[in-house]
Amino acid sequence: MHPVRRVAVAAVAALTLVAGCGGGEGSAPPVDVGPSDAPVTLRVLAGSELLDLEPVLADAGEATGVRIQLDPVGTLDGAQAVASGAVEADHDAIWFSSNRYLALQPGAQARLGTATDIMSSPVVLGLRRSVAERLGWVGRPVTWAEIAAAAGARRFTYGMTDPSASNSGFSAVVAVATALAGAGSALTLQQAESTVPALRDFFAAQTLSAGSSGFLQEAFVRRATGADPGEPVDGLINYESVLQGMNADGSLPEPLELIRPADGVVTAEYPFTVLAAAPPEARDAYRRLVEHLRTPDVQRAIAERTHRRPALPGVLPTPADTAVELPFPAQADVVDALLTSYFDKLRRPSRTIYVLDTSGSMNGDERIGALRRSLAGLAGADSSLTGQFRRFRGREQVTLLPFSSAPASPETFTVAEDDAGPDRQRIADAGAALQPGGGTAIYDSLREAYRIADEQIAADPDRFTSIVLMTDGENTSGTDLDGFRAFAGSRPAVPVFCVLFGESNAEEMEEVARLTGGRTFDARTAPLAEVFKEIRGYV
Numbered sequence: 001m002h003p004v005r006r007v008a009v010a011a012v013a014a015l016t017l018v019a020g021c022g023g024g025e026g027s028a029p030p031v032d033v034g035p036s037d038a039p040v041t042l043r044v045l046a047g048s049e050l051l052d053l054e055p056v057l058a059d060a061g062e063a064t065g066v067r068i069q070l071d072p073v074g075t076l077d078g079a080q081a082v083a084s085g086a087v088e089a090d091h092d093a094i095w096f097s098s099n100r101y102l103a104l105q106p107g108a109q110a111r112l113g114t115a116t117d118i119m120s121s122p123v124v125l126g127l128r129r130s131v132a133e134r135l136g137w138v139g140r141p142v143t144w145a146e147i148a149a150a151a152g153a154r155r156f157t158y159g160m161t162d163p164s165a166s167n168s169g170f171s172a173v174v175a176v177a178t179a180l181a182g183a184g185s186a187l188t189l190q191q192a193e194s195t196v197p198a199l200r201d202f203f204a205a206q207t208l209s210a211g212s213s214g215f216l217q218e219a220f221v222r223r224a225t226g227a228d229p230g231e232p233v234d235g236l237i238n239y240e241s242v243l244q245g246m247n248a249d250g251s252l253p254e255p256l257e258l259i260r261p262a263d264g265v266v267t268a269e270y271p272f273t274v275l276a277a278a279p280p281e282a283r284d285a286y287r288r289l290v291e292h293l294r295t296p297d298v299q300r301a302i303a304e305r306t307h308r309r310p311a312l313p314g315v316l317p318t319p320a321d322t323a324v325e326l327p328f329p330a331q332a333d334v335v336d337a338l339l340t341s342y343f344d345k346l347r348r349p350s351r352t353i354y355v356l357d358t359s360g361s362m363n364g365d366e367r368i369g370a371l372r373r374s375l376a377g378l379a380g381a382d383s384s385l386t387g388q389f390r391r392f393r394g395r396e397q398v399t400l401l402p403f404s405s406a407p408a409s410p411e412t413f414t415v416a417e418d419d420a421g422p423d424r425q426r427i428a429d430a431g432a433a434l435q436p437g438g439g440t441a442i443y444d445s446l447r448e449a450y451r452i453a454d455e456q457i458a459a460d461p462d463r464f465t466s467i468v469l470m471t472d473g474e475n476t477s478g479t480d481l482d483g484f485r486a487f488a489g490s491r492p493a494v495p496v497f498c499v500l501f502g503e504s505n506a507e508e509m510e511e512v513a514r515l516t517g518g519r520t521f522d523a524r525t526a527p528l529a530e531v532f533k534e535i536r537g538y539v
Contacts, residue, residue, distance in 0.1 A: 040285045041067040044272075045087050046095040047167065048072030049213055049239075052306050056298065064292050066285040074211070074537075075101065075167045080385040083108040092282035093275055097121075097167040097268035104332035105385075113278065115271040116290040119299075119308040122265040122323060123171040124258055126243035127235035128224075131156050132257035141262035144179035145198075152201025156234040159208030161216050163339055164389035165537030168213045171266040172237045173338050176202055178326045179263045186330040192337050196345060203347045208233045209464060211537025213242055215519065221251050228517040230493035239268060241307035248307070264326035269311070344394030344417060350464040351397040351456055352539045353410075353449045357471040357501075358402045362436040367472055367502065374532040375400075375431030379424040382533070390536040392427060394420050397463065399452060400430050403445035404438030405477045410452055442471055444478035446496065446512070447487055453494050466495050466539040468532075469512065470523075472502030481508050488515045497535050499523050 050070055057068045071091070073081065078096055081087040083105040087094065099115060102108050125147060132138050135150060150156060161169035174187075180198045181191040208223075208230075210216035220236055222228035236243065240258060247255045272293070274286040292298060299310035310316055329335050354375075362368045373381075380391050392398055394417040402408045411430050415423040449467045457465060475481070495518035498509035502524070513519045519538070523531040 039065055040281060041069055042093060042282060042285045042289065043069045043071065043091050044093045044095050045078055045081060045091045046070040046072055047078070047097045047270075048074070049097070049242075050095060050270075053302070056293075056301055056305060059301075060289060060292050060298070064285075064288045066289050068289070070095070074165045074386075074534075075170055076164050076386045076389065078102070079105055079108065082111055083385070085111060087111070088275055088277045091275065092278040093273060093286055095270065095272045097270055098171070099271050099273060100328045101170070101332075101335060104329075104335065111276055113274040113276045113283070114286070115273040116294070117269045117271050117311040118290070118293050119302050119306070119311050120267050120269045121239040121241040121308045122260065122267040123168050123175060123237065124240045124243065124260045124265060124323075125158065125235055125237050126246070126256035126258050127156060127158075129254050129257050131234045132259065137259055138257055142259050143263045144176050144202075144261045145263070147259070147261065148176065148180065148198050148202035151203075151205035154205055157205050157207040158235040158237055159210065159216050159220055159233050160206055160237040161213055162209055162211050162537035163342060164386065165211040165534070166213055166216075167268060168216075168238050168242075170339075171268065173342055174328060174335065175261075175264065175266040175326050177338055178266075178329075179261065182263075184327075186327040187334055187338075189331070189334050189337055192329075192334050192341070196341055199341070199346050203342070206347060207231070209347075209538065211534060213238055215538070217242055217246060219517065221246070222517065224253055225251070228493065229491070230495075230517050239308075241309075244307040260321050260323040262323065264324045266326055266328065270308070339389055343389065344420070348462060348464055349395035349397070350393065350466070350539055351399075351453075351460075352465075353399040353401055353452055353467045355407075355445050355449050355467060355469045356400060356402045356434065357404075357440060357442075357473070358408075358434050358436050358438075359404045359440040359471075359473060359476075360437050361440070361473050361502065368434060368436045370528040371470065372431050372434060374529040376428045377529045378532060378536070379428035379431070380421065381428070382529070386533060390533040392420070392424050394418070397456065397460075398427055399449075399456075400427070401445060401449055401452065402434055403441055403448075404436075406441050407445040407448040410448075412452075412456075439476040440471065440473050441477035441479075442469070442475040443480060443484040443487075445469075446484060447479065450487075450491060450494060464539065466497060466518070467516075468497050468499065468535055468539065469509075470499040470501060470528075471504045471509075474503065474505045475508070481511065484512070485515060488512075493517055495519075495538075497521065497538055499528070499531055499535070501528060 061067050079102045163169035163173045177195045178187045180195045223230045223232045243256050294312050296315050299312045299315045303310050378391050392415050396415045399410050399412040401410045413423050413427050496512050496516040497518045498513050498520045500506050500522045509520050521531045
């Protein structure tokens with residue numbers, strides 16, 4: 001273990017995004033957040049939304065002599081790293097939006113040392129002001145039950161993050177289920193199961209999903225301003241701080257009305273937590289850092305820069321409409337049952353067309369072998385904590401469209417709701433049968449994917465629909481990027497999520513993602529299977 005480093009020369013700290021996603025989560029350069037003569041670096045596994053603390057952390061480094069390096073990670077990925085002990089290999093501390101789910105994982109609690117809350121932000125509903133006025137929700141208390149009833153009647157639409165990838169979506173699922181159960185205590189397994197009909201109504205209005213709060217915010221703004229071809233969405237379930245920031249930055253055509261449900265919320269309290277295995281130098285650096293971050297001036301700076309609430313009482317007035325805190329489930333099986341129900345039964349089912357490069361350059365275990373293993377993992381071979389919630393879901397429609405010099409015949413599978421195993425196995429078998437050979441007709445194959453999507457949407461319109469493109473090279477056959485650009489400009493929105501792999505043209509893939517409202521994911525520096533799992537948060 002080598003997380004705390006003594007340095008003898010001037011250095012800067014890195015707030016480094018984890019390799020994986022282009023466009024914000026995989027290829028960003030380091031960001032300086034420490035003093036030039038800092039004697040200690042504290043390496044922290046953290047939630048990706050903490051990037052907005054960079055100026056505060058830079059000042060903290062100057063004041064305390066502690067450089068901070070944040071390695072962002074998703075909610076369940078972080079919990080898995082802590083529970084398995086993997087985090088101890090190269091980190092001294094963790095800083096997630098919440099430790100509640102982590103505390104339910106066997107063995108995880110013993111790996112944690114002191115935890116100190118730094119700030120907080122409840123997960124709430126933000127609606128376009130005109131929609132909130134139409135619903136009569138301005139200036140009066142509104143409950144989750146009212147919100148669920150209006151959602152079930154499709155009186156508004158909203159976006160929410162994938163609860164297996166982001167804490168804001170995870171907290172929303174827990175909050176809605178707990179409030180609708182009305183028990184006044186931690187949700188039981190039986191109560192969680194009893195809320196399924198009402199939760200199905202609530203999630204019927206979700207029309208936008210994402211794997212991170214930041215991407216969700218960006219997608220909402222792009223749709224609201226017409227920069228993306230998708231239909232505008234009426235609201236977002238997200239952190240209060242994110243919604244307030246959106247109102248403050250002036251990017252929206254109309255402001256969001258924040259609805260803090262009267263029957264309670266789940267709040268992210270951002271506990272900065274030193275690991276039990278951290279060496280004495282790290283524990284001392286942690287102590288100096290949290291003492292500084294909890295001083296009144298720094299707490300005010302955090303609130304001003306990030307719109308999160310101070311953890312220190314009395315720094316700012318308590319908001320008049322502060323909602324009560326809902327109890328978090330006390331057992332992991334309750335939370336796991338909620339997440340499983342969400343994916344397999346509650347949320348609008350998804351439809352994903354996988355456009356898969358099987359050209360000659362894909363030959364070899366590191367390429368076609370990696371693709372086969374990635375599909376097998378999504379089909380159930382990955383038994384990890386994240387794997388069980390990123391696999392192909394009940395009711396999901398999956399189309400595999402291999403391509404080389406031309407698109408091949410597609411295979412479509414619909415995963416059964418109650419017995420998904422056989423359908424997942426059929427997808428894995430189809431992936432195992434993929435054989436490399438031929439050229440690379442990227443854009444002809446994308447056009448074929450859109451033709452398939454048109455047919456599938458016409459037959460069953462009430463699904464999330466997306467396309468995943470995986471290619472390891474440049475286009476060599478058929479339509480070029482200009483031809484696809486003209487084609488995409490006249491089409492209804494279906495986002496394309498592009499996987500950069502091998503020698504794929506990053507610039508062209510970024511353009512495809514931009515044209516369609518998708519994004520790129522980088523599998524050139526991360527395992528392809530991990531990138532395929534990450535994409536599941538967006539489809």
